[in-house]
Amino acid sequence: MMTRPPILRLSDFLIPQSILLDIEACQKPEVLRELTRLLYTGRPDLSRSISQDEAFHLLAEREMLAATGIGNAIAVPHASSPKVKQLIGGFARSLQGIEFGALDRLPCQYFFVLLSPTSQPKIHIKALSRISRLLTLGPTREALLAARSTSEIYQALMAGDEQLEALRSRQEQP
Amino acid sequence: MKILIVGAGVVGESLADQLSSEGHQVAVIDQDRRKVQELEDKLDVLAVRGNAGMPSVLKSAGIQNTDMVIAVTDVDEINLVVGMFAARMGVTHRIVRIRNREYTGADSVLPLKDLGIDHVINPEPTIVNALTRMIEIPGAIDFGALAGGQVLLLGFLITADSPAAGRSMAELRKVGEADGFLVLNIHRGEKVIVPKGSDTVEPGDKVHLVVSTETLPFLLPLIHRTVDPIKQVIIAGGSRIGVTLAEAIEPKVDRVFLIEPDSEQAEEIAERLERTIVLQGDATDLDLLKEASLERCDLFCAVSDDDQLNMLAALLAKKHSKTRAAVLVHQPEYLAVMQSLGVEIIVNPRLVTVGEILMHVRRGHIHSVTRLADSLAEIIEMEATEGSPALRAKLRDLHFPANALVGAIVREGSLMIPDGNTQIAAGDTVLVYALPDAIPRVEKLFARRRFFGP
Numbered sequence: 001m002m003t004r005p006p007i008l009r010l011s012d013f014l015i016p017q018s019i020l021l022d023i024e025a026c027q028k029p030e031v032l033r034e035l036t037r038l039l040y041t042g043r044p045d046l047s048r049s050i051s052q053d054e055a056f057h058l059l060a061e062r063e064m065l066a067a068t069g070i071g072n073a074i075a076v077p078h079a080s081s082p083k084v085k086q087l088i089g090g091f092a093r094s095l096q097g098i099e100f101g102a103l104d105r106l107p108c109q110y111f112f113v114l115l116s117p118t119s120q121p122k123i124h125i126k127a128l129s130r131i132s133r134l135l136t137l138g139p140t141r142e143a144l145l146a147a148r149s150t151s152e153i154y155q156a157l158m159a160g161d162e163q164l165e166a167l168r169s170r171q172e173q174p
Numbered sequence: 175m176k177i178l179i180v181g182a183g184v185v186g187e188s189l190a191d192q193l194s195s196e197g198h199q200v201a202v203i204d205q206d207r208r209k210v211q212e213l214e215d216k217l218d219v220l221a222v223r224g225n226a227g228m229p230s231v232l233k234s235a236g237i238q239n240t241d242m243v244i245a246v247t248d249v250d251e252i253n254l255v256v257g258m259f260a261a262r263m264g265v266t267h268r269i270v271r272i273r274n275r276e277y278t279g280a281d282s283v284l285p286l287k288d289l290g291i292d293h294v295i296n297p298e299p300t301i302v303n304a305l306t307r308m309i310e311i312p313g314a315i316d317f318g319a320l321a322g323g324q325v326l327l328l329g330f331l332i333t334a335d336s337p338a339a340g341r342s343m344a345e346l347r348k349v350g351e352a353d354g355f356l357v358l359n360i361h362r363g364e365k366v367i368v369p370k371g372s373d374t375v376e377p378g379d380k381v382h383l384v385v386s387t388e389t390l391p392f393l394l395p396l397i398h399r400t401v402d403p404i405k406q407v408i409i410a411g412g413s414r415i416g417v418t419l420a421e422a423i424e425p426k427v428d429r430v431f432l433i434e435p436d437s438e439q440a441e442e443i444a445e446r447l448e449r450t451i452v453l454q455g456d457a458t459d460l461d462l463l464k465e466a467s468l469e470r471c472d473l474f475c476a477v478s479d480d481d482q483l484n485m486l487a488a489l490l491a492k493k494h495s496k497t498r499a500a501v502l503v504h505q506p507e508y509l510a511v512m513q514s515l516g517v518e519i520i521v522n523p524r525l526v527t528v529g530e531i532l533m534h535v536r537r538g539h540i541h542s543v544t545r546l547a548d549s550l551a552e553i554i555e556m557e558a559t560e561g562s563p564a565l566r567a568k569l570r571d572l573h574f575p576a577n578a579l580v581g582a583i584v585r586e587g588s589l590m591i592p593d594g595n596t597q598i599a600a601g602d603t604v605l606v607y608a609l610p611d612a613i614p615r616v617e618k619l620f621a622r623r624r625f626f627g628p
Contacts, residue, residue: 065349066337070391080352103312103395104403116352122590125354129388 007168008126010134010161013114017042018090019150019157023111026098032059035077035113038090050083055115069102074135078114080124087116087123089131091157093144110135110144134160175199175535178240178265180226180256181247182209184504184524185271189244189531194218196614198535201235227255232263242267244531246295250274254289261290269293269534271527273414293534297526298415305500306422308519309473312394312401315519316382318544320555321584321603326385327358327544327553330397331518334377338396344371346396347591354386355393356591358581358607359551366551368577368609382546384553384581384605386589404472408433408497409450410457410487411478412443415502419475420450431466433457457487460494471497477521481505488517539620541603550610553581556620560600564619570594572619575612581605 018038025031036056040046058079062068069075090113097107112131116124134140140160147153175198179186182204194200194217201220204210213221224231226247237243243260245253250272257270270291272278277286278294286294304317307326311317316329332339338346343357350356360367361380367373375381385393394401405428409416412434420432420443430450434440440454455462457476468474474491476484481504488499500519501512512520525545529552532543539557546553558565564572569580569592583590584603590596598604608616 062349065341065345066396068392068395070395076392078352101395101399103398103401105400121351121354122585122588124352125386125389126588128353128392129386132388132391 007165008123008130009165010130010157013087013089013127014091014154014157015042016151016154018088019153020090020092021147021150021153023092023094023098028063028098028100029060031098031100031111032056032063032077035059035090035092035111038092039088039113039115041090043088046088049085050081050115054081054083055079058115059113067101067103069100069108070132071102071104071106072136073097073102073106073109074112074132075100075102075108075110076112076114076128076131078116078124078128080116080118080121082118084115084117087114087120087127089114089127091153093147093153095145110141130161130164133164137163139163175241176236176239177201177242177244177535178203178232178235178237178260180204180232180243180245180253182206182213182221183246183248184506185246185527185531186244187213188506188524188528189246190217190219192528192532193535201240203231203235227252229259232256232259237263237265240265242269242535245270246527246531250277254286254291257286257291258289267292267534269295269531271295273298275414295527295530297523297530298418300526300530301415301502301521301523302418302422305419305475305477305519305521306426308500309404309407309423310426311390312403313398315380316546318553320384320542320544320553320605321582321589324387324584324587325582325589325605326387326390327382328385329380329382329546332375332377332379332381332397335399336377336397337399338375338381339377341375342371343369343373343375346375347371349396350383351591351593353392354389354589354591355383356385356581358382358384358553358579359546366609368579368607382607384607386582402472405429406467406470407431407473407475408463408466408468408471408491410474410476410484410491411480411502412436412439412452413477413479415477416475417443417446419477420447424449427472429467431471433462433466458483458490460490463491463494468495468497471495473498473500475500475502477502479504481508485512485515485517489515492516552608552610552613554606554608554613554616556604556606558598558600558602558604558620562620564598564604565600568595568597574619575608575615577609578612578616579607581607 059077062079068077092111097109100108143156179202190202203222203226210221210223222235243265245256253270257268260268307317308314314328318327359382407430409432432450432452437454444452474497476488484501488501498518501517502521529543529545542555544553582605
């Protein structure tokens with residue numbers, strides 16, 4: 001009776017175009033704007049389901065309720081909407097770090113933005129947990145800071161995702 | 175079910191009270207004549223006075239026709255003997271409380287299974303784990319692990335600057351659906367509220383919620399704006415709990431002090447613990463507390479076997495520093511007092527033990543029962559099985575009792591926060607939060623196929 005649940009991989013919701021090497025903005029609202037824009041690069045159809053403005057307001061609204069800076073220099077702004085058809089994400093880095101209202105008061109360097117369909121909260125939760133685990137892996141964090149291009153960032157994220165898979169399958173071995 | 179409880183201490187008595195009021199046929203054995211008389215007067219149970227280590231006493235309490243024996247006297251050895259007799263006399267379920275690790279440890283000379291004891295109850299590891307996790311999770315004042323650790327039950331105090339303060343349940347629910355948490359109840363003063371969408375969270379409230387272990391980091395910023403991790407801990411009392419707690423937190427915090435009055439005991443502990451600084455003396459001696467750098471203490475854990483000493487030491491520590499306090503309290507009467515005095519974390523072994531025992535008594539596929547510290551509310555964790563009424567309709571059409579709610583569903587290994595449209599499926603692990611009056615109805619909803627009387 002037990003069916004193995006499908007594993008959510010990073011490549012299911014992250015495309016190489018939605019990566020930003022360095023965030024230019026340094027204030028929270030502008031950072032959110034940049035992150036929103038990121039979701040739309042490489043996804044020309046997205047603006048037909050939901051406008052960039054609306055997506056930005058959803059993210060900002062969630063951020064108003066409580067910061068998504070979860071400590072450890074990680075921030076994961078996220079929101080869901082019935083207009084969104086599938087889970088999508090984008091990644092941006094800040095070398096100098098941005099004040100994002102994090103729990104541990106540290107500036108954030110790793111930004112992962114997520115937008116998901118309201119009808120699929122389970123997948124949203126899975127994505128949040130995968131990202132927060134991924135961004136705590138030491139080698140991934142180092143590789144992300146050392147990257148010199150968006151493709152190096154993409155490779156670092158995918159390598160981290162592989163590592164999570166390896167960890168998981170090792171745990172499942174009896 | 176016919177249940178024989180041996181030992182009418184705090185655990186035995188509250189089990190007798192609860193199980194008899196749920197309609198089970200309960201007999202109790204205790205040595206204390208006054209206690210036996212009191213039980214006879216107060217509860218609908220058969221109370222027998224005598225030494226439970228004697229087969230004749232067990233027989234006079236009707237052990238031959240009993241379905242379940244629960245041995246919870248203060249003496250491990252008596253409990254062991256009762257468990258062995260019960261096995262020999264054909265009692266189906268034998269639940270025995272044993273606290274000494276020499277009996278329960280993996281390296282035990284005599285495996286308890288060989289003695290016919292099938293369920294050993296020991297609240298101490300659960301308590302140590304809860305305290306350790308509350309040190310790791312900023313601001314948590316209540317902790318329980320559910321669904322094999324995938325879901326956490328947490329309690330938090332809402333402060334005026336907490337981002338959740340002033341928010342409505344509907345707002346929090348919407349965020350929780352995406353972020354994997356659900357608010358179960360609000361404690362406001364003496365009241366426990368099972369919240370509706372229009373209720374708001376107010377400063378001063380204590381809330382209980384369930385949250386997915388993996389998305390916990392996203393919940394914390396809703397509770398506090400900033401947090402300072404716990405770096406320094408003082409443990410008052412070198413009890414088994416005190417020593418294992420020190421061992422568990424040594425790698426997680428900068429400094430641990432342990433205060434033990436008995437000099438021999440203190441020496442033994444100092445030898446056993448690697449990084450903990452052991453001080454011999456009285457935890458209510460302010461000079462000694464200062465020696466343990468009380469002014470820099472983040473959490474003061476009073477966990478000796480003496481309730482009054484624990485309370486006094488914690489209050490003294492709080493008065494002379496900014497530390498938060500965790501206090502082990504055995505007597506149920508003290509729980510409310512401790513709360514009103516501003517002690518943040520109150521740990522009650524009775525609740526843990528009763529929860530562990532109720533898990534064996536409740537019908538259906540129950541995995542665990544967690545009692546919340548300051549109310550009679552329970553979190554019942556169970557597997558939904560084919561044919562039970564709860565599977566027949568969406569949650570909104572199930573006529574769920576008002577004082578109960580489905581807090582979370584773990585389906586195929588991942589957490590779901592249910593809403594009215596959710597339909598429970600066979601194989602789901604379901605976490606139900608219920609106040610006492612709702613428990614029988616919840617049990618019926620999740621009973622397998624047919625409803626059997628108690």
